Structures are given as structure tokens and as C-alpha cells.
Amino acid sequence: MTRKKQRLYFIGLGMLALGGATALVLTAIGDNLLYFYSPTDLTEREVAPGQRFRLGGLVEEGSVDKDGETIRFVVTDMVHTVPVTYTGILPDLFREGQGVVTEGQLDMNGLFTAASVLAKHDENYMPPEVADALKKSGHWEEGVAGAEAAAKAPGNAEPSSH
Amino acid sequence: MHRYANPTRFLRIANAILPWSTGVMVIAFAVGLSYALVFSPPDYQQSETVRIMYVHVPSAWMGLFVYTAMAIASGVALIWRHPVADLSARCSAPVGAAFTFICLVTGALWGKPMWGTWWVWDARLTSMLILLFLYLGYMALANAFDDRQRGAKAAAVLALVGWVNIPIIKFSVDWWNTLHQPASVNPVGESGIAIDGAMLIPLFAMAIAFKAYYVTTLLMGIRREIAAAKVRSLRLVDVQG
Numbered sequence: 001m002t003r004k005k006q007r008l009y010f011i012g013l014g015m016l017a018l019g020g021a022t023a024l025v026l027t028a029i030g031d032n033l034l035y036f037y038s039p040t041d042l043t044e045r046e047v048a049p050g051q052r053f054r055l056g057g058l059v060e061e062g063s064v065d066k067d068g069e070t071i072r073f074v075v076t077d078m079v080h081t082v083p084v085t086y087t088g089i090l091p092d093l094f095r096e097g098q099g100v101v102t103e104g105q106l107d108m109n110g111l112f113t114a115a116s117v118l119a120k121h122d123e124n125y126m127p128p129e130v131a132d133a134l135k136k137s138g139h140w141e142e143g144v145a146g147a148e149a150a151a152k153a154p155g156n157a158e159p160s161s162h
Numbered sequence: 163m164h165r166y167a168n169p170t171r172f173l174r175i176a177n178a179i180l181p182w183s184t185g186v187m188v189i190a191f192a193v194g195l196s197y198a199l200v201f202s203p204p205d206y207q208q209s210e211t212v213r214i215m216y217v218h219v220p221s222a223w224m225g226l227f228v229y230t231a232m233a234i235a236s237g238v239a240l241i242w243r244h245p246v247a248d249l250s251a252r253c254s255a256p257v258g259a260a261f262t263f264i265c266l267v268t269g270a271l272w273g274k275p276m277w278g279t280w281w282v283w284d285a286r287l288t289s290m291l292i293l294l295f296l297y298l299g300y301m302a303l304a305n306a307f308d309d310r311q312r313g314a315k316a317a318a319v320l321a322l323v324g325w326v327n328i329p330i331i332k333f334s335v336d337w338w339n340t341l342h343q344p345a346s347v348n349p350v351g352e353s354g355i356a357i358d359g360a361m362l363i364p365l366f367a368m369a370i371a372f373k374a375y376y377v378t379t380l381l382m383g384i385r386r387e388i389a390a391a392k393v394r395s396l397r398l399v400d401v402q403g
Binding site: 004007008011014015018019022026030033034035036037038056089090091092093094101116117118119120121122123124125126127128129130131132 | 203204205206207208212215237240241242275276277278279282283284285322323325326330337338339340341343344345346356357358360361
């Protein structure tokens with residue numbers, strides 16, 4: 001075996017070992033890398049009232065109720081829901097049917113008090129005319145919002161649908 | 163492969179490619195910028211803010227692409243002791259670092275109006291920041307030794323080890339819940355391409371322009387490094403003689 005071959009195998013093996021180690025580490029810490037929990041995640045794990053965490057999902061259609069500075073809405077992943085209350089300024093993209101990530105805590109009654117609300121943008125980009133045309137032709141739900149809700153609803157995708 | 167290890171032959175090829183890569187870069191920038199800033203439509207949700215995407219996404223692609231090129235060049239330099247491979251890895255790092263930085267800055271500028279925050283520590287943003295640190299670490303390490311060969315070796319190992327971060331960046335949005343949205347251009351995935359055709363023109367034109375910029379600066383950089391190596395060896399002869 002020439003020196004070059006030796007170095008090639010050495011580096012190849014090194015990269016394989018490194019890749020394997022990284023994969024193991026990522027699997028081990030998996031859940032800690034979640035930026036937020038979905039309402040379904042909450043039913044599967046114990047979160048004590050008063051413990052701070054991030055909750056993510058879609059703002060349920062028709063659930064937004066504004067009362068001055070205070071706003072109440074429901075976060076859903078199309079399976080479970082969590083009611084949220086928040087006082088403060090909302091990002092521009094906040095609207096019904098849109099993804100949000102909120103940080104705060106649950107109280108005894110399961111109401112989530114958010115200290116901050118971030119809008120989560122989806123991966124769809126289109127001009128307003130195209131969006132209007134899709135809505136008009138009735139393909140909007142299955143094309144954009146529906147697909148987003150069904151497949152991308154956080155926490156929903158990994159355990160069940162695939 | 164060793165045909166191109168000869169610096170003289172490499173210079174001949176580089177000089178032949180340079181005018182072409184410069185031409186592609188100028189044309190692609192002209193098309194890309196005019197569409198990105200003027201001719202492409204606003205987005206149905208983000209309105210004009212969508213234009214940041216035409217710099218942000220190609221910059222992110224560059225960050226990943228240049229690092230991968232750097233890792234391959236480092237591997238070739240380590241295994242085959244190929245002098246031009248070492249130089250191309252060295253010259254790639256600042257370009258990759260610059261585009262990674264642009265990606266992070268434009269992302270923050272977009273995040274403030276859209277998400278409502280400049281920065282979050284989610285898996286995508288954090289792994290991209292680590293990529294910037296890998297580039298900076300590579301540059302520091304490559305120049306940290308008086309003996310160039312030792313610096314090149316240490317930096318090449320770092321480039322190879324750091325490559326594990328590249329798939330993590332790419333798939334972070336699929337593996338974990340992140341605030342960052344999943345990929346919009348994903349030809350092999352089930353989601354396909356989620357960007358309207360009118361917005362794909364500036365996106366791809368800018369991506370081509372950035373890649374052509376990389377080829378151009380890389381070739382110029384290697385040319386400069388070969389000249390510098392010649393000067394060094396001439397000085398050495400001077401001193402010894």
C-alpha cells in the first residue's frame with residue numbers, strides 16, 4: 001500500500017467515524033434541539049405550570065379576540081389546541097391560519113400566557129395575483145394552507161404521518 | 163489529477179477561464195439585480211421585503227457550497243499533497259466567510275419585520291453561525307504557524323472535521339422544529355419548488371452571479387498565491403546565495 005492510499009483510507013475512515021459519532025450525538029440530544037413544542041408534544045410530556053417554554057403552531061381560524069393591548073387566540077396543530085393570552089405588539093405576519101412561536105408559561109387551567117409572540121413564515125413565495133387566483137379557483141387550501149397545516153404542523157409530522 | 167498540480171499549467175488554464183467567469187458574473191449580476199430590485203413582483207404576505215431573499219438565499223447556498231469545495235480541496239491536499247488544492251482551500255475561506263456573514267445579516271434584517279426578532283437560537287440559525295466560526299477558525303489556523311505546511315495541514319483537518327456541520331445546516335429545518343422555514347427550493351423532496359416562477363428568475367440569476375464571483379476570485383487568488391510563492395523562493399535563493 002502506498003503512502004497516498006494509506007492517507008486516503010485513514011481520512012476516509014476518520015470521516016466515517018466522525019459522521020457516525022455526530023449522528024449518535026444528534027439522536028441523543030434530539031429533543032433538546034427543538035426550538036418549540038407543539039400542542040401535541042405538550043400532551044405527551046409533563047410541563048409544570050409556571051415553567052417557561054416555547055409553544056408553536058398555527059393560529060386557529062376565528063380564534064383571535066383583541067381587547068385593547070391584550071389579545072387572546074388559540075394555537076393549534078390540527079390535533080390539539082392551547083389557548084394563549086398575550087399583551088404587547090404583534091409581528092406584521094401575525095394572522096389567523098399563520099404559524100406562530102410564542103414563549104411563556106402555562107397556568108393551572110391550561111391557559112398559556114405568552115411573554116413574546118414571533119410569526120413563523122412558511123416556505124411559499126408568490127405574487128399577490130397568484131395567491132388571489134389560487135383562492136378564487138379553490139386550490140388555496142390544498143395548495144398552500146392545507147398542505148402546511150396537514151404536513152408541516154409542528155410535531156405532527158415526525159411520529160404519525162410518515 | 164496531477165496534470166493540474168503543475169502551477170504553470172494551472173495558470174494557463176486559469177487565465178483562459180477568467181474572462182469567461184468574469185463575463186458570466188457581470189451578466190448574471192445585471193439580470194439578477196434588475197429582476198430582484200425592480201422587475202420581480204412583491205410577495206402576497208411579505209410584500210417588498212421578499213427582495214431580501216434574493217441576496218439571503220444565494221448567500222446561504224454559497225456558504226454551504228464554498229465550504230464543501232474547501233473541504234474537498236483540503237482532503238485532496240492532505241492525501242495527494244497537491245499544492246494547488248491547498249491554495250484553493252486557502253483562497254476559498256474568506257469568500258465563504260463573507261457570504262455566510264451576508265446571509266446572517268440579511269436574515270436578521272428580514273427576521274425583524276417578518277418574525278418580529280433579529281435573532282433566535284434555533285437549529286438553523288445556530289448551525290449557520292457555527293459555519294461562520296468554522297471559516298474564521300480555518301483562516302486563523304491556516305496562518306497561525308511560521309511554517310506554512312503545518313498551518314495548511316492543521317487547517318485542512320479542521321475543514322474536513324467541520325464539514326459534518328453542512329448536512330446539519332441543510333436538514334436542520336426538517337429534523338427539528340425551527341423558527342426558520344423549510345427549504346423553498348427542494349427539487350428532490352416532496353415539497354418541490356414553493357416559489358413562484360417570476361421569483362425564481364432573480365433567485366437563480368443571483369445564485370449564478372455569486373458562483374461566478376467565487377470562480378473568478380478563486381482563480382485570481384490562486385494566481386496571486388502562486389506569484390507570492392515564487393517571490394518567497396526567489397528571496398530564499400537570494401539569502402542563501
